[in-house]
Amino acid sequence: GNSVTQMEGPVTLSEEAFLTINCTYTATGYPSLFWYVQYPGEGLQLLLKATKADDKGSNKGFEATYRKETTSFHLEKGSVQVSDSAVYFCALIDLKTSYDKVIFGPGTSLSVIP
């Protein structure tokens, strides 16, 4: 079945450090890939997405590239800020196997310290 695996957290970084959160997936069809972010006390919100291989999603300084050959969608940011402290979820939708169902990874908690 479809699944999403993320690096375990929590991740703690100093302000202005480089961030990578690894995400790999298993899917039967050709999924679209997403990163959602959950700030403290809030619901999830879409951070970025990519719908086909080699697409790069970007938003708020975050980037992720859809790598079909390695089945990965790693999240990166060149210089994190304290305000980036949140939980990050990698997710996929595979319309071939499950219309509209979003498969979420377990989430990675990020803390950025001044």
Added chain:
Amino acid sequence: EAQVTQNPRYLITVTGKKLTVTCSQNMNHEYMSWYRQDPGLGLRQIYYSMNVEVTDKGDVPEGYKVSRKEKRNFPLILESPSPNQTSLYFCASSGGGFNEQFFGPGTRLTVL
């Protein structure tokens, strides 16, 4: 403003006392779903609905009911809550397909 609203935001109840968590969206979305979020387990889908009067089980439906009588509303019903249903619950909606999901702010439920 496009949004998903949930009520209540916080609820403490006792075992066996029926409760309903409401969810409403103003984006005319066809697809709505309920998730629960637990430490170490991430998000798990409880139920989903692809349109009015069309609902189906997600990954953890036991102990829950839903209804979809109107497009905008998708209430979650716990007929006889138990302590293992203590969790953080999220409602979400989307336009379907590869469109993003919009999440409500969450309802923190404690069952004593």
